[in-house]
Amino acid sequence: xxxxxxxxxxxxxxxxxxxxxxxxxxxxxxxxxxxxxxxxxxxxxxxxxxxxxxxxxxxxxxxxxxxxxxxxxxxxxxxxxxxxxxxxxxxxxxxxxxxx
Amino acid sequence: xxxxxxxxxxxxxxxxxxxxxxxxxxxxxxxxxxxxxxxxxxxxxxxxxxxxxxxxxxxxxxxxxxxxxxxxxxxxxxxxxxxxxxxxxxxxxxxxxxxxxxxxxxxxxxxxxxxxxxxxxxxxxxxxxxxxxxxxxxxxxxxxxxxxxxxxxxxxxxxxxxxxxxxx
Numbered sequence: 001x002x003x004x005x006x007x008x009x010x011x012x013x014x015x016x017x018x019x020x021x022x023x024x025x026x027x028x029x030x031x032x033x034x035x036x037x038x039x040x041x042x043x044x045x046x047x048x049x050x051x052x053x054x055x056x057x058x059x060x061x062x063x064x065x066x067x068x069x070x071x072x073x074x075x076x077x078x079x080x081x082x083x084x085x086x087x088x089x090x091x092x093x094x095x096x097x098x099x100x
Numbered sequence: 101x102x103x104x105x106x107x108x109x110x111x112x113x114x115x116x117x118x119x120x121x122x123x124x125x126x127x128x129x130x131x132x133x134x135x136x137x138x139x140x141x142x143x144x145x146x147x148x149x150x151x152x153x154x155x156x157x158x159x160x161x162x163x164x165x166x167x168x169x170x171x172x173x174x175x176x177x178x179x180x181x182x183x184x185x186x187x188x189x190x191x192x193x194x195x196x197x198x199x200x201x202x203x204x205x206x207x208x209x210x211x212x213x214x215x216x217x218x219x220x221x222x223x224x225x226x227x228x229x230x231x232x233x234x235x236x237x238x239x240x241x242x243x244x245x246x247x248x249x250x251x252x253x254x255x256x257x258x259x260x261x262x263x264x265x266x267x268x
Contacts, residue, residue, distance in 0.1 A: 003102070005208065006103075006106065007106070007143070008208055009205055009208055010110045010113070012204040012205055012208065013114060013201055014113065014117055015204075016197045016204075017118060017120075020193055020197035021120065023189070023196065024121075024186050024189070025121070025181075025185060025186065026180075026181040026185060027182070027185060028181075029126050029168065029171060029175070030120070030126055030129050030181075030185070032168075033120050033126075033130065034121065036133065036160075036164070037117050037120060037136065040160075043152070044143070047143075047147065047149050047152050048147075050226075051148065051149055056231065056234050056235070059151060059152050059226060060235055060238070060239050060242075062155065063152075063155060064242060064246055066155050066159045067246040067250060069160075070159060070250070071250060071253025071256075073167050073168075074167065074254065074257040075253055075256045075257050075260065077167045077168070077170070077171050077257075078256075078258075078261050080171050081171060081174060081260075081261070082261075082263055084171075084175065088176065089176070089180060089181070090175060090179060090181060091179060091180045092187075094180075
């Protein structure tokens with residue numbers, strides 16, 4: 001197995017672990033962490049392609065993904081603080097009455 | 101030697117990602133996530149993509165995880181999600197995740213997915229200065245758009261914080 005194939009297989013496994021975390025964990029903060037694992041898997045596949053093709057496109061795409069993730073985390077953490085203050089909990093089971 | 105390092109750090113990254121999923125306390129999960137990200141940065145550095153390794157450590161481990169740790173400090177350790185961390189739908193979720201992983205790995209191993217063919221005439225330099233120069237020549241417009249996205253993120257986060265202050 002080449003390094004490229006190993007890295008893509010690793011990215012697939014990391015993506016599946018992150019997806020599993022999003023589906024099974026009840027704590028909203030851990031769900032956000034699982035989303036980060038999924039994003040890391042995507043970045044890993046871009047970097048593997050960049051290193052394999054020896055072009056800058058994959059590395060540049062990683063940079064833009066980092067920018068998007070930073071925005072996402074800043075907003076997600078603000079919303080989590082809002083939820084903690086309003087409901088006193090980050091348990092997703094508490095948020096059953098969301099309507100859309 | 102490079103392949104051995106990549107495999108070693110890959111196994112570490114996979115193990116720490118699993119710990120994020122399994123650990124009950126969010127602070128321990130956050131520390132496992134930090135270790136996972138550092139393992140990935142080590143893979144990037146081993147591959148010679150130093151600029152992404154640097155972004156990974158500075159932006160992810162340095163900035164994003166600090167946000168998370170601050171938020172964890174606001175949590176009550178008697179939260180119900182600490183005592184019962186997993187959903188009731190764990191079994192179907194495991195089936196879905198395993199099916200996704202098996203199907204994608206099957207595509208990878210079955211032959212239809214070929215690695216991209218190296219297209220560059222000369223190997224790219226992933227050092228910080230060479231990357232910065234090439235980045236500002238080829239991607240300056242995208243970079244400007246990214247700054248608008250960052251501004252929108254800051255305004256949205258500020259609005260949410262104002263809302264939480266009004267609620268308190």
